[in-house]
Amino acid sequence: MRKIVYLSALLASTTVTAQTPDSVFIRNIYNETLARGQSYEWLRQLTKQIGPRLSGSAGAQKAVDWSKDLMEKQGFDRVFLQEVMVPHWVRGAKEEAYIKSGKDRITVPIAALGGSVATPSKGIEAQVVEVKSLKELDELGAGRIKGKIVFFNRPMDPTKLNTFEAYGGAVDQRAGGATFAAKFGAVGTIVRSMASNPDDFPHTGSLRYGPGVPLIPAAAISTNGADKLSALLKQNPNLTFYFKQNCETLPDAKSYNVVAEIRGTERPDEIIVVGGHLDSWDLGEGAHDDGAGCVQSIEVLRVLKQLGYKPKRTLRAVMFMNEENGLKGGIGYADYAKKNNEKHIAAIESDNGGFTPRGFGLVGTPEQKAKVLQWKELLAPYGLHEIGPGGGGADIGPLAQSGTVLFGFKPDSQRYFDYHHTAADRFEAVSKRELELGAASMAAVMYLVDKYGL
Amino acid sequence: MRKIVYLSALLASTTVTAQTPDSVFIRNIYNETLARGQSYEWLRQLTKQIGPRLSGSAGAQKAVDWSKDLMEKQGFDRVFLQEVMVPHWVRGAKEEAYIKSGKDRITVPIAALGGSVATPSKGIEAQVVEVKSLKELDELGAGRIKGKIVFFNRPMDPTKLNTFEAYGGAVDQRAGGATFAAKFGAVGTIVRSMASNPDDFPHTGSLRYGPGVPLIPAAAISTNGADKLSALLKQNPNLTFYFKQNCETLPDAKSYNVVAEIRGTERPDEIIVVGGHLDSWDLGEGAHDDGAGCVQSIEVLRVLKQLGYKPKRTLRAVMFMNEENGLKGGIGYADYAKKNNEKHIAAIESDNGGFTPRGFGLVGTPEQKAKVLQWKELLAPYGLHEIGPGGGGADIGPLAQSGTVLFGFKPDSQRYFDYHHTAADRFEAVSKRELELGAASMAAVMYLVDKYGL
Numbered sequence: 001m002r003k004i005v006y007l008s009a010l011l012a013s014t015t016v017t018a019q020t021p022d023s024v025f026i027r028n029i030y031n032e033t034l035a036r037g038q039s040y041e042w043l044r045q046l047t048k049q050i051g052p053r054l055s056g057s058a059g060a061q062k063a064v065d066w067s068k069d070l071m072e073k074q075g076f077d078r079v080f081l082q083e084v085m086v087p088h089w090v091r092g093a094k095e096e097a098y099i100k101s102g103k104d105r106i107t108v109p110i111a112a113l114g115g116s117v118a119t120p121s122k123g124i125e126a127q128v129v130e131v132k133s134l135k136e137l138d139e140l141g142a143g144r145i146k147g148k149i150v151f152f153n154r155p156m157d158p159t160k161l162n163t164f165e166a167y168g169g170a171v172d173q174r175a176g177g178a179t180f181a182a183k184f185g186a187v188g189t190i191v192r193s194m195a196s197n198p199d200d201f202p203h204t205g206s207l208r209y210g211p212g213v214p215l216i217p218a219a220a221i222s223t224n225g226a227d228k229l230s231a232l233l234k235q236n237p238n239l240t241f242y243f244k245q246n247c248e249t250l251p252d253a254k255s256y257n258v259v260a261e262i263r264g265t266e267r268p269d270e271i272i273v274v275g276g277h278l279d280s281w282d283l284g285e286g287a288h289d290d291g292a293g294c295v296q297s298i299e300v301l302r303v304l305k306q307l308g309y310k311p312k313r314t315l316r317a318v319m320f321m322n323e324e325n326g327l328k329g330g331i332g333y334a335d336y337a338k339k340n341n342e343k344h345i346a347a348i349e350s351d352n353g354g355f356t357p358r359g360f361g362l363v364g365t366p367e368q369k370a371k372v373l374q375w376k377e378l379l380a381p382y383g384l385h386e387i388g389p390g391g392g393g394a395d396i397g398p399l400a401q402s403g404t405v406l407f408g409f410k411p412d413s414q415r416y417f418d419y420h421h422t423a424a425d426r427f428e429a430v431s432k433r434e435l436e437l438g439a440a441s442m443a444a445v446m447y448l449v450d451k452y453g454l
Numbered sequence: 455m456r457k458i459v460y461l462s463a464l465l466a467s468t469t470v471t472a473q474t475p476d477s478v479f480i481r482n483i484y485n486e487t488l489a490r491g492q493s494y495e496w497l498r499q500l501t502k503q504i505g506p507r508l509s510g511s512a513g514a515q516k517a518v519d520w521s522k523d524l525m526e527k528q529g530f531d532r533v534f535l536q537e538v539m540v541p542h543w544v545r546g547a548k549e550e551a552y553i554k555s556g557k558d559r560i561t562v563p564i565a566a567l568g569g570s571v572a573t574p575s576k577g578i579e580a581q582v583v584e585v586k587s588l589k590e591l592d593e594l595g596a597g598r599i600k601g602k603i604v605f606f607n608r609p610m611d612p613t614k615l616n617t618f619e620a621y622g623g624a625v626d627q628r629a630g631g632a633t634f635a636a637k638f639g640a641v642g643t644i645v646r647s648m649a650s651n652p653d654d655f656p657h658t659g660s661l662r663y664g665p666g667v668p669l670i671p672a673a674a675i676s677t678n679g680a681d682k683l684s685a686l687l688k689q690n691p692n693l694t695f696y697f698k699q700n701c702e703t704l705p706d707a708k709s710y711n712v713v714a715e716i717r718g719t720e721r722p723d724e725i726i727v728v729g730g731h732l733d734s735w736d737l738g739e740g741a742h743d744d745g746a747g748c749v750q751s752i753e754v755l756r757v758l759k760q761l762g763y764k765p766k767r768t769l770r771a772v773m774f775m776n777e778e779n780g781l782k783g784g785i786g787y788a789d790y791a792k793k794n795n796e797k798h799i800a801a802i803e804s805d806n807g808g809f810t811p812r813g814f815g816l817v818g819t820p821e822q823k824a825k826v827l828q829w830k831e832l833l834a835p836y837g838l839h840e841i842g843p844g845g846g847g848a849d850i851g852p853l854a855q856s857g858t859v860l861f862g863f864k865p866d867s868q869r870y871f872d873y874h875h876t877a878a879d880r881f882e883a884v885s886k887r888e889l890e891l892g893a894a895s896m897a898a899v900m901y902l903v904d905k906y907g908l
Contacts, residue, residue, distance in 0.1 A: 031613045159485045161836060163887075197886050356810065356866045358837065382615060383812065383866075385839035412810045412837075412866065414887040432651050433617075433868040 022378055022451075025307075026444045030382065032303050033440035039299040040432040042070065043292065043354075047285035047427040054114075054282040055322040056088030056253035063278045064256045067294065067319045071260035074302050076317075078263070081256040084332040086322040088253040089115055091282055092246030095219060096123065097190075101232050101239035108225035110190065111202035111283060112245040113174060113218045114325045115209070123244030124149070124188050124217065130233055134172060134180045146185030149241050151233075152177045153192045153226050156417065162390075163196050163413040164352070167420075170194055171205070178218040179210035189218040190241065192226040194417060200224050201422035204281050206325045217245055257329045258319040262301055264450075266312040271337075272449050273316045273347040274300045274442050277323035277330075277395055284425035288416065292354030292430060293409075294319050296439040303443050311450045313345065320395035323351065327394055334398035344402065346449045348442050349393025350409040353416045354435040357383055360445060361390025361408035368405050368454050375448050384441055386410055405454050409442055476832055476905075479761075480898045484836065486757050487894040493753040494886040496524065497746065497808075501739035501881040508568075508736040509776040510542030510707035517732045518710045521748065521773045525714035528756055530771075536711040538786035540776040543569055545736055546700030549673060550577065551644075555686050555693035562679035564644065565656035565737060566699040567628060568779045569663070570672045577698030578603070578642050578671065584687055588626060588634045600639030603695050605687075606631045607646045607680050610871065616844075617650050617867040618806070621874075624648055625659070632672040633664035643672045644695065646680040648871060654678050655876035658735050660779045671699055711783045712773040716755055718904075720766040725791075726903050727770045727801040728754045728896050731777035731784075731849055738879035742870065746808030746884060747863075748773050750893035757897050765904045767799065774849035777805065781848055788852035798856065800903045802896050803847025804863040807870045808889040811837055814899060815844025815862035822859050822908050829902050838895055840864055859908045863896055 033039075050066060053059040064081070071079040097110040112118075129145055131137060132154040137145060152173035156166035171194055178189045193203035202220040209215050221229065232239055258278065264270065276293020280286020297317040304315065321329035337344055348360075359379075362369050369388060376387055392406025400406055411434070419425040487493075504520060507513040518535070525533045551564040566572075583599055585591060586608040591599060606627035610620035625648055632643045647657035656674040663669050675683065686693055712732065718724065730747020734740020751771040758769065775783035791798055802814075813833075816823050823842060830841055845851075846860025854860055865888070873879040 030615070034612045158488045158887075161484070161891075356868050380839075383840075385834075386837075414810050414891065415885050418885070431869050431872070433612075437615075437868065 025447060026378055028307055029303055029443045029447065030440045032306055033299065033436045033443065034433070037299060037436040037439065038302060039295040039435055039439050042295040042298065043287065043430060043435065044427055046291045046295065047287045051285050052282045053278060053280045053286055055086040055255060055279045055325060056250065057282070060255060060279050060321065064258055067258045067278060071258065071298060071317070074305070076260040076262055076301060076305070078261040080259050082259060082332060082336055084255055084257060084321055084328045085252045086255045086328045087326045088250040089325060090248050090250060092248060095243065095245040097219070097243040099229055099232055099239060099241055100125070101236045106228065108228060109200055109202050109222045110219040110243055111204045112247045113191070113220060114204055114206040114281065115249065116178070116207060116218045116245065116247055117215045118247050119188065119217045119244050123242055125240050125242040126187050127238060128233060128241045130230060134176060137180055137184055142184040145181065148186055149188045149190060150177065150181035150186045151190045151229060153230055155192060156194060156196055158196070163417050166196065167194055167417060174205050174220065175208055178207050178216050179213055182213040182216045186216060188216050188243065190221050191218065193220045193223050194420065195223045196417040198223045198227065199418070201424055203421045204283055205421045219243055219245060255321045257321050257333055260298065260301060260317045262305060262311055262315045264313040265310050268314050269343055270313040271316055271342055271344045272313055272446055273318050273344060273396065274446055275318035275320055275395060276350050277321070278319040279322050279324055281324055281421045283421065283423045285427055287425050287427045287430050288353035288419050289421065289425055290323065290351045292435055292438065293350035296350050296354070296435065296442060299439040300443040300446055304447065309447065313450050315446060315450065323395050330395035331398050337399065338402065344399050344404040345454055346405045346407060347396035347399050348407040348409060348445055349396045350438060350442060351393050351395070352409065352411055352413065354430045354438055355411035355415060356434045357437050357441040358412050359384045359386030359410045361392060361410050362388050363392040363400055363406035371454060378448070379444065382441060407445055409438060411438055479901060480832055482761055483757055483897045483901065484894045486760055487753065487890045487897065488887070491753060491890040491893065492756060493749040493889055493893050496749040496752065497741065497884060497889065498881055500745045500749065501741045505739050506736045507732060507734045507740055509540040509709060509733045509779060510704065511736070514709060514733050514775065518712055521712045521732060525712065525752060528759070530714040530755060530759070531717040532715040534713050536713060536786060536790055538709055538711060538775055538782045539706045540709045540782045541780045542704040542707040543779060544702050544704060546572070546702060549697065549699040551673070551697040553683055553686055553693060553695055554579070555690045560682065562682065563654055563656050563676045564673040564697055565658045566701045567645070567672045567674060568658055568660040568735065569703065570661060570699065570701055571669045572701050573642065573671045573698050577696055579694050579696040580641050581692060582683070582687060582695045584684060588630060591634055591638055596638040599635065602640055603642045603644060604631065604635035604640045605644045605683060607684055609646060610648060610650055612650070617871050620650065621648055621871060628659055628674065629662055632661050632670055633667055636667040636670045640670060642670050642697065644675050644697070645672065647674045647677050648874065649677045650871040652677045652681065653872070655878055657875045658737055659875045673697055673699060709775045711775050711787055714752065714755060714771045716759060716765055716769045718766055718768040719764050722768050723797055724767040725770055725796055725798045726767055726900055727772050727798060727850065728900055729772035729774055729849060730804050731775070732773040733776050733778050735778055735875045737875065737877045739881055741879050741881045741884050742807035742873050743875065743879055744777065744805045746889055746892065747804035750804050750808070750889065750896060753893040754897040754900055758901065763901065767904050769900060769904065777849050784849035785852050791853065792856065798853050798858040799908055800859045800861060801850035801853050802861040802863060802899055803850045804892060804896060805847050805849070806863065806865050806867065808884045808892055809865035809869060810888045811891050811895040812866050813838045813840030813864045815846060815864050816842050817846040817854055817860035825908060832902070833898065836895060836898070861899055863892060865892055
């Protein structure tokens with residue numbers, strides 16, 4: 001791309017639309033964020049100085065301290081902690097796994113699913129039953145499954161445009177597979193990683209054990225590992241799989257949401273929240289999931305303050321704790337709001353990665369959605385064309401019960417499941433400009449909600 | 455991001471619109487590309503097995519052979535070469551550069567600009583005049599510039615949403631800086647790299663020497679290097695800069711555009727082109743610029759053929775040669791079309807990187823643009839919201855003179871200038887899904903143009 005000769009054509013065709021006070025203010029939000037934004041440097045600190053932040057870990061506590069300190073340095077009106085009790089699951093020593101076929105031992109990358117029990121200390125070795133769905137187990141029945149390892153191998157559907165839909169179509173294997181397999185006497189489960197593309201990373205994530213069945217160990221296997229296992233099973237249906245994992249659930253731990261506030265000047269009792277979750281899985285640095293959402297949310301308040309904006313309503317940035325394996329922070333935040341008779345008119349969450357903005361998902365009444373859609377022209381120049389479809393966010397979800405309108409920030413989804421819950425979710429995977437544009441997009445929405453209500 | 459509880463909300467809000475034969479066919483294009491696409495594997499071959507492909511180089515010739523062979527294997531109706539003579543500039547041994555301030559020698563990364571002359575073999579050392587624009591040289595005059603190295607240090611404007619606009623606002627320094635500085639007796643120029651973010655890569659690119667002034671050597675310095683030089687100049691305005699480069703312009707070389715064709719069934723004399731450029735700068739692998747555009751263009755024809763589509767018009771994929779430093783392929787293609795009385799009704803180019811699709815820039819009459827805008831609803835479900843603004847593409851530009859409608863594929867621009875013309879423009883920087891979505895987007899437009907004309 002040389003673009004010297006043809007640049008004039010590009011510039012000439014840029015649409016010029018009439019300026020309004022809103023369009024000017026939103027332009028200023030983007031200018032401040034893109035020229036003097038802090039979110040990228042903050043993300044570097046959170047990922048490189050602190051790193052993984054699974055609930056109950058020392059990293060999670062460091063992240064609480066760090067974000068409280070950072071918010072206090074910004075000079076917001078109030079910074080406070082909300083205590084919550086969180087699950088405390090630990091991975092222990094790194095997992096081991098191999099496929100044993102004839103004389104061959106082929107090592108494959110696995111990672112225990114969050115919440116899983118350990119294997120016995122000598123590991124588990126058993127024959128493997130490969131299935132593509134939970135339902136298939138019903139058809140096979142206990143006769144074929146008892147004493148074996150169930151291998152769930154249905155990939156994410158690549159033809160879904162939005163990768164979250166593809167994830168939604170496959171994640172039942174991870175969340176419910178162990179319970180389903182245990183009903184039929186399986187001794188363990190191995191789940192194909194929830195990944196959009198072939199890679200060598202096991203993608204962890206939480207499982208849920210249902211009542212009345214034995215708790216069997218469950219692990220994610222990398223997509224390349226899954227393909228290898230499936231191919232070898234076709235050659236030798238009697239091969240065995242060995243795995244050993246050392247995870248453990250400890251007693252619940254004390255932790256915190258971290259909240260910063262700019263007090264409203266006209267209606268301080270009406271609150272607008274922007275947030276992300278501070279906890280992350282333990283394998284990577286939690287950069288896209290969800291360091292990005294955290295630093296973007298603090299940046300939203302910083303930018304509005306820096307521009308001298310005096311909000312009508314009270315604006316909050318919330319660092320939720322424990323989204324990944326319990327949602328105790330999100331639930332606790334809503335409980336706290338209810339107990340204190342706080343009125344939350346809207347909540348914005350960024351938890352789909354720090355990628356280039358596409359729009360916002362909305363949860364609210366048809367009237368509220370219609371009001372938001374009136375802002376489409378103000379947001380379209382910033383690539384925010386998709387306003388409406390999609391949901392809110394896990395942490396802000398519990399607020400919906402009391403009528404809070406939810407805005408789920410919707411960045412481009414194509415790369416999210418290359419990193420999700422893996423060792424690859426590192427600072428280096430985040431683009432500075434994409435991260436900043438997300439922060440500016442959320443600041444623009446917060447400004448409009450504050451100014452016009454909902 | 456856990457998304458178990460809230461996923462139902464996401465899915466429930468997916469808009470369902472009525473199906474039409476066009477919407478079904480376009481959906482099939484995306485399904486084929488996303489589930490069984492070949493472009494990513496082809497890009498791996500082009501970048502990893504061939505690598506850099508500057509015009510006139512052995513790499514460029516290999517790329518011609520490779521793409522001709524690949525197209526022939528696809529079973530298209532016709533594959534042919536178009537001979538063009540191209541400039542043949544070579545970098546020679548790697549450049550050296552350092553800042554000499556007092557007793558310190560601080561090495562900085564530079565790269566000769568394409569087309570630049572070499573320094574004398576012992577290099578050049580001189581004092582430095584830092585400026586932010588060509589105009590500033592007029593104000594300083596020869597008295598301040600003669601015998602010195604001019605350092606152009608105006609950054610790309612980070613507040614421009616589209617990074618190509620920011621590039622357009624800074625690239626005059628690279629393209630014209632050497633000529634402008636030579637007028638005032640400068641002995642060389644160092645230009646701040648055209649990069650959106652601070653990095654350690656020199657971003658090369660072409661310069662143009664104007665008539666009547668001495669040809670002085672010109673190099674790009676990394677943005678971090680430029681910041682260091684600027685900071686040191688403030689401390690010590692008398693510091694000197696040393697650089698040595700070994701580049702050379704050899705006699706023009708013979709090269710080729712590579713063209714594949716699916717013959718039209720009703721109006722074979724009407725041609726629709728999709729293309730990218732096969733040449734790349736020498737520092738990286740030319741993955742985003744423009745290996746992506748090449749493999750996407752071949753994929754467009756593959757997918758339409760695979761789906762059994764019988765086009766009314768003749769469809770061509772064109773691998774243009776020499777976009778980067780001469781445009782001889784683009785000019786040659788248009789000349790060839792004119793000489794053969796070929797009627798090109800539309801041309802689509804992908805040369806803005808293999809990133810997630812945003813839309814298409816259009817060049818045509820208001821009536822033609824209005825016709826394209828009628829397809830907006832068919833394209834919007836695929837994230838193609840920005841139809842109209844922006845230009846066509848350098849290689850297809852020369853076709854516009856004979857009334858061809860130009861479609862410039864417009865991917866998201868945020869990351870482009872992290873890689874552009876650097877060693878970082880490697881296969882690993884390309885997302886498989888983003889690349890494939892670009893190919894599908896162009897196939898959708900080619901289908902609509904073929905079916906409905908313009």
